[in-house]
Amino acid sequence: MEEKVMNIGVVRELTGLSERQIRYYEERKLIFPERTKGGVRKYSFEDVKRIQEIHQKLQDGFRTLELKKKPFVGQQVRLSGNGG
Amino acid sequence: MEEKVMNIGVVRELTGLSERQIRYYEERKLIFPERTKGGVRKYSFEDVKRIQEIHQKLQDGFRTLELKKKPFVGQQVRLSGNGG
DNA sequence: CGTGTAAGGAATTCTGACACG
DNA sequence: CGTGTAAGGAATTCTGACACG
Structure with a gap:
């Protein structure tokens, strides 16, 4: 599926x-x-799964930057509060 | 893969x-x-496998019509001789 | 920040036809 | 029969930008 x-x-x-x-x-x-030679994006089924997880995380209040690297392990759900 | x-x-x-x-x-x-709404063909991995088998059979001397229905079971290799 | 949208161009695919052996 | 090709059109995708909250 890669x-x-x-x-x-x-x-x-x-x-x-x-x-x-x-x-x-x-x-x-x-x-x-x-990408194809012409620049058209090509995705795998793994990518599809990943995309759905990312979307879920965004729903949970994460920001995209927080999802980088090992995005789906050992993270705390954060619904509000940006530190700052 | 369907x-x-x-x-x-x-x-x-x-x-x-x-x-x-x-x-x-x-x-x-x-x-x-x-087909997509616009008429663009969409294939599965199964289709890809099937296509390769079809091509192989053609190499072996079959004609496409002979590959219909259950194309890859119980068939004799035929390299020449069209009957008729 | 995450997403919608209109804009113009480019890559990709489609069909029907002619060609060959 | 199975496949190549040039032709013109249509569907799909791309980028960069403006917009919103």
Whole structure:
């Protein structure tokens, strides 16, 4: 399931998210789709799973930057309070 | 692996065959990709496997029509001789 | 910050046809 | 029969920007 074979349109359908959201997660370095020569993004089923987890975390109040590296282990849920 | 998620371009790369060949196998009713609203074909990993088997059979001298229904069981290799 | 959207361009795919042996 | 190719159109995706709260 590591093969990067899907266009963003398929990922959109599988996840129910928008292309904007999917591209944004990449911009934040949370997912790493491949590209065709022409620049078209290609995703794997693993990516799809990851995208859904990211979205879930965002729902839980995380910010994308907090999801980098090992994003889904040993983290505390934070619904408010930005420190700062 | 039944999910129809790949464009023909990806199938081309995975199989090494041409788009022409891939579309032709569909024309001969040997594979059944889905379609997006816009008419773009979508293939599964199963389809990819099937396509490779079809191609192999053609190499072995079969004709596409002979590959229909249960194409890969109980068949004799035929390298020449078309009856008739 | 995370997401929506309109804009224009580019990559990808589609169909139907002609060609070959 | 199985496959290549040039042709024109259509669907899909891309980037950069403005907007909102």
